[in-house]
Amino acid sequence: MDDMVRVFCVGVGGQGVLLASRLIGETALLEGLRVSMSEVHGMAQRGGVVETSVVLGKRYSPVLSDGEADIMLAFEPLEALRGISRCHSESVIVVNSVPIPPFTVTQGGQVYPEIEEIEKHLKDLVSKTFMLDALRLARDAGSERSLNVVMVGIVAGMGCLPLKKDSFFQTIKKLLPPNLVEVNIKSFDLGYVVGRELTG
Amino acid sequence: MRELITAGKGERLFLLGNEAIVRGALESSVAFVSAYPGTPSSEIIDTFYELRKEAGLRVEYAVNEKVSVETAAAAAISGIRSLVAMKHVGLNVAADAFMTLAYVGVRAGMVIVSADDPSLHSSQNEQDNRFYARMALVPLLEPATPQEAYSMTKAAFKLSEKFSVPCLLRTTTRVSHTRGVVMFESKPAEIKPATGLFKKDPMKYVVVPMVGRQLRLKLLDKWKAMEEESSGSELNFVEGDGSWGIVTSGVSYLYVLDALEELELIGKVKVAKLGMTSPFPSGFIGGFLEEVNKLLVVEELEPYIEEHVRGVAHKVGWKGVVCGKDVIPRAFELNVPIVKRAIARSFDVNVGEKKIFAVPELPARPPNLCPGCPHRATYYSVKKVFGDDAIYPTDIGCYTLGLLPPLKMADFLICMGSSVSTAGGFSVVQDKPVVAFIGDSTFFHAGIPGLINAVANDHRILLVVLDNSTTAMTGHQPHPGVSMTKEGRCEPKVPLENVIGACRVKKLEVVNPLNVRRAIKTFEVLRQELIDEPGVYVVVSRSPCPLLERRVTRKKQMVYFVVDDSCDGCGRCIDELACPAFVREDGLVSINRLLCIGCTVCAQICDSIKPVKIKKK
Numbered sequence: 001m002d003d004m005v006r007v008f009c010v011g012v013g014g015q016g017v018l019l020a021s022r023l024i025g026e027t028a029l030l031e032g033l034r035v036s037m038s039e040v041h042g043m044a045q046r047g048g049v050v051e052t053s054v055v056l057g058k059r060y061s062p063v064l065s066d067g068e069a070d071i072m073l074a075f076e077p078l079e080a081l082r083g084i085s086r087c088h089s090e091s092v093i094v095v096n097s098v099p100i101p102p103f104t105v106t107q108g109g110q111v112y113p114e115i116e117e118i119e120k121h122l123k124d125l126v127s128k129t130f131m132l133d134a135l136r137l138a139r140d141a142g143s144e145r146s147l148n149v150v151m152v153g154i155v156a157g158m159g160c161l162p163l164k165k166d167s168f169f170q171t172i173k174k175l176l177p178p179n180l181v182e183v184n185i186k187s188f189d190l191g192y193v194v195g196r197e198l199t200g
Numbered sequence: 201m202r203e204l205i206t207a208g209k210g211e212r213l214f215l216l217g218n219e220a221i222v223r224g225a226l227e228s229s230v231a232f233v234s235a236y237p238g239t240p241s242s243e244i245i246d247t248f249y250e251l252r253k254e255a256g257l258r259v260e261y262a263v264n265e266k267v268s269v270e271t272a273a274a275a276a277i278s279g280i281r282s283l284v285a286m287k288h289v290g291l292n293v294a295a296d297a298f299m300t301l302a303y304v305g306v307r308a309g310m311v312i313v314s315a316d317d318p319s320l321h322s323s324q325n326e327q328d329n330r331f332y333a334r335m336a337l338v339p340l341l342e343p344a345t346p347q348e349a350y351s352m353t354k355a356a357f358k359l360s361e362k363f364s365v366p367c368l369l370r371t372t373t374r375v376s377h378t379r380g381v382v383m384f385e386s387k388p389a390e391i392k393p394a395t396g397l398f399k400k401d402p403m404k405y406v407v408v409p410m411v412g413r414q415l416r417l418k419l420l421d422k423w424k425a426m427e428e429e430s431s432g433s434e435l436n437f438v439e440g441d442g443s444w445g446i447v448t449s450g451v452s453y454l455y456v457l458d459a460l461e462e463l464e465l466i467g468k469v470k471v472a473k474l475g476m477t478s479p480f481p482s483g484f485i486g487g488f489l490e491e492v493n494k495l496l497v498v499e500e501l502e503p504y505i506e507e508h509v510r511g512v513a514h515k516v517g518w519k520g521v522v523c524g525k526d527v528i529p530r531a532f533e534l535n536v537p538i539v540k541r542a543i544a545r546s547f548d549v550n551v552g553e554k555k556i557f558a559v560p561e562l563p564a565r566p567p568n569l570c571p572g573c574p575h576r577a578t579y580y581s582v583k584k585v586f587g588d589d590a591i592y593p594t595d596i597g598c599y600t601l602g603l604l605p606p607l608k609m610a611d612f613l614i615c616m617g618s619s620v621s622t623a624g625g626f627s628v629v630q631d632k633p634v635v636a637f638i639g640d641s642t643f644f645h646a647g648i649p650g651l652i653n654a655v656a657n658d659h660r661i662l663l664v665v666l667d668n669s670t671t672a673m674t675g676h677q678p679h680p681g682v683s684m685t686k687e688g689r690c691e692p693k694v695p696l697e698n699v700i701g702a703c704r705v706k707k708l709e710v711v712n713p714l715n716v717r718r719a720i721k722t723f724e725v726l727r728q729e730l731i732d733e734p735g736v737y738v739v740v741s742r743s744p745c746p747l748l749e750r751r752v753t754r755k756k757q758m759v760y761f762v763v764d765d766s767c768d769g770c771g772r773c774i775d776e777l778a779c780p781a782f783v784r785e786d787g788l789v790s791i792n793r794l795l796c797i798g799c800t801v802c803a804q805i806c807d808s809i810k811p812v813k814i815k816k817k
Contacts, residue, residue, distance in 0.1 A: 013567075040377065046598070048565060048568075060457045062378055063535055065535040065537045081559070
């Protein structure tokens with residue numbers, strides 16, 4: 001898939017999934033690539049699942065079906081597992097390891113799978129699965145809310161996106177309010193370094 | 201979103217389809233915009249509203265879609281370009297105005313955006329609004345991308361003025377909520393202050409039967425001219441080569457392109473992409489049929505295009521095969537795999553099945569009422585008093601989420617305002633108590649006639665108006681009764697109590713749902729009164745939406761709540777209130793500190809729950 005990159009982002013409402021995909025999309029536009037993005041609005045505030053996808057290059061439709069995600073950015077482990085059908089065996093999965101149990105678990109008696117089991121299930125199907133505590137990185141950078149930018153930094157550092165680091169910085173300056181730019185640049189950077197290490 | 205005004209010719213922005221429509225309208229000198237919010241159209245009115253001062257245009261949040269079409273029609277007839285936007289079911293509400301507006305026509309361009317919702321991402325049905333254009337005899341444009349949403353908005357204004365009829369611009373969720381690169385063709389037009397002029401012409405504008413008959417014949421003449429326009433329109437074009445043909449429109453076009461790419465059929469199939477689909481471009485399709493011997497129609501929802509194509513094929517004596525809804529599903533959205541399989545079947549091509557990873561059974565994560573939502577408190581109190589015995593017609597808004605267990609406080613819903621009227625109907629054909637729930641915005645939209653009807657026809661209901669001072673689900677838009685908007689606190693222009701009181705209901709009570717004891721008492725008294733003196737009773741259950749309030753007042757949270765060690769794990773809090781902040785662990789209950797907003801309701805229902813002051817930093 002050299003001529004296109006299809007990124008599927010999934011998380012829980014409030015984790016900033018939309019901004020993460022927008023960060024990728026606007027950076028692609030900055031570099032003159034063909035890009036489009038799909039979002040489904042409305043249920044994010046109410047604790048539901050948020051899915052977006054960004055497609056770069058030779059792909060016209062941004063809605064990704066089963067087996068069509070080259071990259072899955074999962075901000076939450078349960079949602080990573082729920083999203084596994086979008087991936088194929090050559091996908092790259094980056095998943096944040098910190099769970100947010102839904103109320104069906106915290107109250108409804110359903111069982112949240114063990115994190116290790118989730119990781120194993122993902123790795124068995126998609127060998128390039130990388131699970132890590134991205135929330136800690138966000139905290140280190142100075143704000144837990146910048147988890148989304150950390151995640152984008154990681155996948156950028158891994159070299160999975162045909163986009164330059166500097167372009168991402170420019171987009172962060174464009175999309176975020178001035179008082180949040182510094183911490184988000186830091187977050188992106190921390191994620192980028194980790195991403196570089198992951199792919200060696 | 202200032203760039204929508206300031207960005208110049210040749211600049212490229214990464215825009216939502218809805219934002220692209222705004223820019224297209226600004227370049228077309230739109231001066232009057234009116235809409236009732238509704239997903240997936242809401243960003244259109246919200247973006248216009250945000251830009252109204254700088255762009256110098258009049259933007260109104262309408263009470264419902266019918267009045268939005270009516271007010272915008274007056275503007276258009278007075279020579280002022282206007283735009284209305286709505287979700288698909290909104291056109292049902294506006295249909296009465298829309299149908300006859302087509303007869304009367306417009307002077308300046310009027311664009312009606314209908315944002316349809318295949319797959320019902322956030323709607324009660326998935327109707328195909330293209331048929332509205334067919335029924336009203338107006339032109340219809342179907343953009344496939346944000347770039348087309350932009351350019352077709354401009355084309356829509358031109359068409360509307362050329363034929364003096366409103367023009368329908370129909371998107372779907374996957375166009376309105378797709379973000380794509382949009383390149384601007386020109387700078388937005390200079391803002392001219394509204395200088396409308398209404399030329400009196402009752403024989404054209406007052407549609408009594410005699411006038412209507414003339415206008416009907418005129419419209420049919422226009423329709424003929426519009427058919428020629430459609431068949432020759434640049435918005436309908438053919439790409440590719442070969443003896444197989446695909447006819448498609450809207451976002452389905454993108455799925456076709458991707459599918460053809462994956463099947464390696466690019467250049468081997470002729471694709472007729474339709475951008476103007478009403479009137480149906482019969483001449484254009486007739487020409488297309490001459491070039492192919494097999495044809496597949498790829499469209500979402502109903503076989504609108506397909507049935508037209510079959511008609512044309514029959515008329516011109518085409519001997520080929522038309523495939524359509526026999527291989528393309530009628531329900532829900534399409535996607536690349538579905539279209540790929542349909543193309544493979546229609547043209548007998550190998551599709552090569554991909555291995556798909558199965559998803560194991562996992563705990564669901566449905567949306568829920570927010571922690572601290574006052575609606576939860578209202579439902580709790582009503583349920584305590586009326587239990588599962590009552591019938592609970594409900595309505596459309598955040599509060600519809602009250603249908604989820606364990607609250608289960610919703611029994612019937614079909615459309616905006618149906619809570620009040622169906623409640624009345626239930627109350628006169630059976631004996632169980634009937635308690636209807638409606639939101640404040642929904643009440644203004646469609647609840648008032650139902651309430652007056654209930655009083656006039658001696659219905660026996662309790663109507664609970666859930667007043668959180670906003671139109672929450674769609675993004676906190678205002679309505680006439682709000683005392684708080686994104687811009688701050690305000691006086692309600694049309695207070696709820698005034699309207700309800702004027703409807704001469706038997707009793708109107710206003711309660712704060714966060715005061716549980718008081719609320720329960722109020723409902724208890726009313727339950728008895730409903731039995732002793734049947735009639736129409738109304739409770740306004742009033743407490744601002746915490747999301748909006750926090751944003752507007754910037755008030756810091758003062759307390760959060762914790763479960764102390766007297767908790768015996770009875771779980772009543774979860775079974776009866778079910779705030780998402782509760783966590784059941786090791787047989788006991790705790791409260792997630794990050795989710796708790798300190799509404800106090802749980803502490804009122806259980807003595808083991810105590811407040812903890814948040815220390816000032």
